[in-house]
Amino acid sequence: MDWTMKSIQYAPNAITGQVDSLGDEFSFEFNILAGNNVRFRLHEKTLLHPRYEAKFSIETLETAVYDHQKKDGLEIVTFGSSELLIAYAPFSFEFKVNGKSQIAFNKNGYFYYEPYRAESKIPEFAVVKEGEADEKLNEIKTKIGKDLGSESFGGKTDSKPRGASSIGFDITFPNSKHVFGIPEHATSYSLKSTRGSGAEYTEPYRLYNLDVFEYELDNPMALYGAVPFMLSHKVGSSAGFLWLNSAEMWIDVEKSTDPSVKTHWMAESGMVDLFFFLGPTQNGIFNSFTKITGRPQLPQQFATTYHQCRWNYNTEEDALEVDSNFDLYDIPYDVLWLDIEHTDGKRYFTWDKVKFPHPKEMQNKLANKGRKMITIIDPHIKKDDNYHVSKKAKELDIFVKNTDGSTFDGHCWPGDSNWIDYTNPKGREYWAEQFLYKNYEGSTPSLYTWNDMNEPSVFTGPEVTMPKDLLHYENVEHRDIHNTYGMLQHRSTFEGHLKRSDNKDRPFILSRAFFVGTQRYGAIWTGDNTGEWEHLSMSIPMLLSVSIAGITFCGADVGGFFLNPDAELLVRWYQLGALQPFFRAHAHIDTKRREPWLFGEPYTSLFREAVIRRYKLLPYIYTLFSEAHLTGNPVMRSMMQEFPDNELTFGMDDQYMFGQALLVKPVSKAGQKSVEVFLPQESIWYDYDTFELAKPKANLIEVETPLDKIPVFMRGGCIIPRKDRQRRSSQLMKKDPYTIIVALDSRLNASGSIYVDDGSSFEYQSGDYINSKFEFKDNTLSAKHLPLSTPMDVKGDFNVKIERIVIVGYSNEPAAIKNSNGKDLFFGTKKVGDCFTVTIKNPEVLIGDEWSIKFKGNSKL
Incomplete structure (x- = not known):
């Protein structure tokens, strides 16, 4: 034209x-x-x-x-x-x-x-x-x-x-x-050509939210979410x-x-x-x-931990036995999930009174250990005048309509169903009200929500979704709003959780469908993946693509939703999932049970080690989520993002950065004895497990990968806050002391930060938080408050002590280490490869205070 x-x-x-x-x-x-x-x-x-x-x-x-x-x-x-x-x-x-x-x-x-x-x-x-x-x-x-x-x-x-x-x-x-982005597709991070002489696909990338059964890899087909955002970099x-x-x-x-x-x-x-x-x-x-x-939501602390899910835990006894076994086998976890079988005939906001007769007591038993429960709440409403949610929605006339103005009927898990029109303010308000304790009987403050099937999935519809000529609020056709439907359910659920707590408790809502702005309301996952090595590998480019489109809280089902992964694949997936933003194991109802203790040793110990690594890193991970909340910076980052002038990283999607400090390279093949890792020469790198200085050749290093090893490297020049004491859940870690890991660069400098708040409320918006910068420079390690963070703001009891500081990358032993008052601090040294690791025990400082520690007698690498 x-x-x-x-x-x-x-x-x-x-x-x-x-x-x-x-x-x-x-x-x-x-x-x-x-x-x-x-x-x-x-x-x-x-x-x-x-x-x-x-x-x-x-x-x-x-x-x-x-x-x-x-x-x-x-x-x-x-x-x-x-x-x-x-x-x-x-x-x-x-x-x-x-x-x-x-x-x-x-x-x-x-x-x-x-x-x-x-x-x-x-x-x-x-x-x-x-x-x-x-x-x-x-x-x-x-x-x-x-x-x-x-x-x-x-x-x-x-x-x-x-x-x-x-x-x-x-x-x-x-x-x-x-170019990168336009999620969601199961393809490479750097988008492949669909036209021209070098085209690798024969069709364009499609954005149309769909419930796709056993989706194909390396394909531009539409999946569960759509964000029409593209990034170019040179x-x-x-x-x-x-x-x-x-x-x-x-x-x-x-x-x-x-x-x-x-x-x-x-x-x-x-x-x-x-x-x-x-x-x-x-x-x-x-x-x-x-x-x-919209900024990514700041999640509650528990949401950043390990989640245990399957379709389905069948009864209260089954669910509580799973909970008890985590304690028996000494594996921490925070959240137990219930899929659609917990309801009364797939009527959401209800419980099967035979299988789950005491839902409040069940939730409270978890809550007593600092744990939460999540139930699935899908958008399809069973067509049943004896079902209070359906009856009232029908009276309010808030269902999606046919072209003649009648209510649209379709088929989904409950059978004949109707769908709330979330573009209608009355529909959103009604949906939000269902989460009030008086309406959602059996719910407690420790119960959160999972929105699935919200593309929306309609079993009898074209391409398993709604017909395009259906009508929404103000006579808008479904074809116009389709990709935003799931986000609006996500939003309405989010607003319902705010309502039930009188805006005091941060919601946690997981959604399968997503669109521009979904990040304001919670997390997403990559849908119904398969328990195969190729799907483990594909989780990286898929999550990188979602992350740059604003949705920084994202993950893939650990172990795959379909099929029965063997113990080796499942171990490798736990090791990888523990270092991705959203960490949840999930499985289809027809798969074998695969809770971490069912495979026996040595596998149970390997699952435990992967989960414990996640929990130790929670202070670092929570700080990354606070950064995402403030700036949109992804938690999971491409190598290109952290090394934007190194062209060797531009198409790289088989490894990534978890924040600024940690480089992760998965083991992605069965029986793989070693993995080649790309370590950009712009930084020096330390093995995260051993603190040994890496010695790559032409940016590459071969890392042996026995079953207990996934290559993870610390970037020189970064500081990582951790909590190393093991507890049953993150709630029980709140008053535990910190360990600070300082990975020196070639100039003996390093920096990092920590963000701490109560982990659950909105009090941080009133200044009740700690946000401090750590810096090692000129032989001094210091902690200083970042702007807008001062001690007088902090009302919470989360200003706890630092029990250990570990300095990685010395070339010899320091002669003395003194605190701000000139007091000598006790320290130990250990030779690791060509460098020394120096450990200060009980440095007598708090995580939220300003302080400095002086090192004497060290020398450059």
């Missing part, structure tokens, strides 16, 4: 104008946003039907000042070190940072917008001239342009009463070789792009030898509502993205 800009106007908060194409008139608006970001929206001037705006995903927008001029036939908008260059004909624009092109819109002429039309006014669509686009694009445009009537697929008919309303355009990332700069649209979407990726990455974005409906993130750093983009779409 030919696009021409007819006018442009400048105002302090917006740049507006008009464009036309094939006789259709459109208005546009640019907003220059704080943080080096730009929003672009385009609207039809005359609307036959309203276009749906994905308004639930945006939280904070702050505009920035700009200058403008017209030069060489272009409108040039300048803000900071960035420029927006707008061309009149054909209408297109690009962004430059420090004079270098970062991202371009409609550079290849693929911009296509199909207004809603009365059937008598369908125009003949112009064929794109040769050289402007390829034959495939012409075919798509011609086909879509004539496709106003109903269509059928797989025996299901979509009536399409409003006709076609598709949108497409191209986004180009000049001088880049890699040495020196990064750029990001978000299309805020919750309709079905397809994205082609073509990597050229220019180099550049050309992407073609196509959606069935929705709006042109685009965000451009100009960085220039990855961390800056993550910060801006989550400022606009």
Whole structure:
């Protein structure tokens, strides 16, 4: 389609104008946003039907000042070190940072917008001239342009009463070789090409939330979640792009030898509502993205621990025996989960009175050990007038509708079911009220929630989901809101937990479906994976992709949902899962039981060691979650994020960084005796288990991997807070002392931080927390309060002592170590490889105080 800009106007908060194409008139608006970001929206001037705006995903927008001029036939908008260059004909624009092109819109002429039309006014669509686009694009445009009537697929008919309303355009990332993101797909972190001579897939990446049974790996097929966000990175700069649209979407990726990455974005409906993130750093983009779409929730401490789940623990006795066995076998855990069989006939917010006759007592028995319980609450509501949730929802008229206005009926776990319309404020309010203790009988303050099947899954629907022509609040078609449905259930559940605690208790909600902004409401997982080595490996790129899209609290079912992994695979998966953001074992109802003690020795001890490693690292992990909450920085990070100028890391997704300090490389094959690990030469590295200085050759080191060993390396220059005393749950660790691990870099420097609060409430928002920076510099280890964190703010009792400080990477023994008062501190040394490890026992300092410790007589590596 030919696009021409007819006018442009400048105002302090917006740049507006008009464009036309094939006789259709459109208005546009640019907003220059704080943080080096730009929003672009385009609207039809005359609307036959309203276009749906994905308004639930945006939280904070702050505009920035700009200058403008017209030069060489272009409108040039300048803000900071960035420029927006707008061309009149054909209408297109690009962004430059420090004079270098970062991202371009409609550079290849693929911009296509199909207004809603009365059937008598369908125009003949112009064929794109040769050289402007390829034959495939012409075919798509011609086909879509004539496709106003109903269509059928797989025996299901979509009536399409409003006709076609598709949108497409191209986004180009000049001088880049890699793009990342657009989760959720079971594919590599660096997205593979779908077009061009080097194409590795024959279809575009699809974003359409679906309940996919035994999903395929290395495939661009749609899965459970959709975030239309893409990141590009090259040495020196990064750029990001978000299309805020919750309709079905397809994205082609073509990597050229220019180099550049050309992407073609196509959606069935929705709006042109685009965000451009100009960085220039990855961390800056993550910060801006989550400022606009919402910060990741700060989870409760228990949520960051180990979770035990399967479909299903069958009775109260079964559940409590599992709980007791964790104590018997001395394995810590915090959360026991119940799947759909705990309910009365799959009626959510109820209990099977035969299998679970005393739910409160059961929960309280766990709570007495500092543990929680989680029950599944799916969005399908059993059609039953004797079921209070169904009856009241029917009276309130808050179910999703058919095209004739009647309530939509479908089939899911309970049989005939209806679905709450979460786009309706009354629907969200009603759902939230179900979590009040008076409504959810048998629930207690230690019970939290799991939202599954919320793509939504409809067994009798097209592609196992809702028909697209169903109607939601304000007469919006399901096709327009589909990808946001699960997020809105997640949100409503979150709000219900806030209601029940009077906004005092942080909710924990796990969701399978997700969209832009899901991070505000809790965690997600990668759905129904399989107990195979390939799925263990695929968890890394899948979680990295989700993490950069704002959803930093994410995980994969440890052991795989389907099949029966052998003991070796399960051990390797526990070792990996313990070092990923969300750590939960889960399994299908038809699999063999696989609780950690069932495999016998040596495996039970190996499972225990993996879980204990997680618990020791909880102070470090919780600090990472607080950083994600404040800045959007992922907990689980690509090697490229931490080493952005090392091109060898750009496509790497078989290892990753867990925060800034820990590098993790899984054992991903059966019987693997050793693993090659890439250790970037920008840092020095220590084996996490032995504290031995690594000696890579050309960035590579071969690590032997007996069954009790997963390669984990500490990055020199980092400080890691831990709690090394073993307890049954994290709640019982609260007053335990800390151990501080200091991994020196080649200059004998190191830094790190710790965040501590009560682990459960919102009191941190009133200053009740500790946030301190540790630094080793000039032979002194110090702790200082970070801004907005002072002792007078802290009301909690979590300011406990440090019992041990371990300095890793000395080349000889220090002569003396003194505290701030000049008192000599007792220490011991141990030769590890070519270096010494120095351990100070009882340094007589508290985690929340400011202090310094002076080292004398050390020398550089």
